[in-house]
Amino acid sequence: MALFGSGSSSNQSQQDAKAAIIKQVQAEAAVTNARALISRVNEHCFEHCIPKPGSTMSSSEESCLSNCMEKYISMWNVVNRTYVSRISSESKRMGQDAVALSQLSTPSDK
Amino acid sequence: MDASQVDVTKLSDNDKKELNQFLASEAQKSTIQQSVHHLTDACWKKCITSRVTAGRLDSSEESCAQNCVERWMDTNLAVLKHLEVLRGQ
Numbered sequence: 001m002a003l004f005g006s007g008s009s010s011n012q013s014q015q016d017a018k019a020a021i022i023k024q025v026q027a028e029a030a031v032t033n034a035r036a037l038i039s040r041v042n043e044h045c046f047e048h049c050i051p052k053p054g055s056t057m058s059s060s061e062e063s064c065l066s067n068c069m070e071k072y073i074s075m076w077n078v079v080n081r082t083y084v085s086r087i088s089s090e091s092k093r094m095g096q097d098a099v100a101l102s103q104l105s106t107p108s109d110k
Numbered sequence: 111m112d113a114s115q116v117d118v119t120k121l122s123d124n125d126k127k128e129l130n131q132f133l134a135s136e137a138q139k140s141t142i143q144q145s146v147h148h149l150t151d152a153c154w155k156k157c158i159t160s161r162v163t164a165g166r167l168d169s170s171e172e173s174c175a176q177n178c179v180e181r182w183m184d185t186n187l188a189v190l191k192h193l194e195v196l197r198g199q
Binding site for chain 1: 116117118120121122125128129132133136139140142143144145146147149150151153154157158161162163164165166167171172175176178179180183187
């Protein structure tokens, strides 16, 4: 950049600063989303696969947990796809922006 | 660069505007993701009734999940619509 004499060093550091904020926010959002998913997988699959907790975890329980985990994640993806496409068609229909609509229809966390 | 060391007051107005837009869209994304978590939770209870024996969703479970989301949205809209009626009384 200095080669062309454009962009002072402060401009460059501003670009870095902006990029750093964006990167950190994205990383934190991804961690938060993953945590929420993992805690729900845990909850549902424990409920499903370990009806009577024994003194050790059996191999059938373990394979049930693997299947359950994969199934829950596929279901999350199906729900995500369906929900996002419904929201966007709904917001087009109502002529509202998606922000207002998604806030309108946000279910409260239990 | 670590974002915690960034002095946001030094950003240009244009950068601030861009960041605000980015943050608004991230907030929206996060709201939608929370809804997806809630819905997956609810639809798992309704659609996964037999023992889990495979890691993949079978076709009936997949269509159940899709219907679950669509009807949940319908419920949402119906509630809002009726609320309008109640408010007009």
